[in-house]
Each structure stands twice: as C-alpha cells, then as structure tokens.
Amino acid sequence: MNEAWEPLRIEVEDFEQLVLLSSSLHLSIINIDPRRKIAFLFYAPIATLRPILYYCKLEEVPKERYVHLDKVSSRLRFGDQISAEPNEVSIPLIKVKSEGLI
Numbered sequence: 674m675n676e677a678w679e680p681l682r683i684e685v686e687d688f689e690q691l692v693l694l695s696s697s698l699h700l701s702i703i704n705i706d707p708r709r710k711i712a713f714l715f716y717a718p719i720a721t722l723r724p725i726l727y728y729c730k731l732e733e734v735p736k737e738r739y740v741h742l743d744k745v746s747s748r749l750r751f752g753d754q755i756s757a758e759p760n761e762v763s764i765p766l767i768k769v770k771s772e773g774l775i
Contacts, residue, residue, distance in 0.1 A: 680715070680726040682775060688712055691729045692749055696742050696762050703764055706771040707734045713775060728775050739763045 685691050695703055695714050705712050713728035737751035741761045755763040 680724045682726045685727055685729050688729055692740055692742055694727055695764055702767050704769045705766050706769055735766055
C-alpha cells in the first residue's frame with residue numbers, strides 16, 4: 674500500500690478523550706471492536722490524503738448503542754436511544770472487527 678494512504682495512528686488517553694475529539698471534529702460515529710477492546714474513529718483532513726486513525730484501549734466495552742456528551746458539563750452517559758436533551762450530542766457506537774488496522 675502507498676505510504677501516503679496509510680493512516681496516521683494516534684492513541685488518545687482514554688474513551689472520554691475520544692468522545693470529546695469525535696464531538697469537536699463533528700465525526701458522527703465511534704467504532705468499537707469488542708474482541709480487541711479498542712475504540713477508534715477515522716478523520717480525513719482536507720489538506721492531505723492521509724487519513725488519521727484516533728484510537729484508545731477500553732477497560733470495559735460499552736453495552737449501550739450510544740454515548741451522550743453534555744456539551745456544557747462535558748459529562749458522558751450511555752444509552753440505547755438518541756438523547757432528546759438540548760445540550761447533549763448522541764454519538765452511535767458501532768461494533769466492528771478492526772483486524773489489522775491498529
């Protein structure tokens with residue numbers, strides 16, 4: 674594979690940091706590999722063709738389908754429905770098999 678297309682891998686400190694990053698970059702999903710206990714998201718900046726893969730290791734895999742971020746307090750909570758709270762952003766947690774990505 675062409676090195677220019679190879680994703681740049683950046684490990685963030687924890688899941689909370691990944692959620693904050695996802696929210697600030699306006700990326701609407703977080704991928705979860707339950708078997709490997711990792712969470713990750715892709716970001717493709719306009720200035721380069723090289724995608725960025727942000728990831729973190731999970732102590733525990735979330736069982737719920739969404740993580741909700743309160744934009745005022747930065748509090749996280751989990752649920753199986755999209756939040757109707759006006760200050761919250763709901764980010765779907767998509768279960769995937771990451772294989773050799775990370």
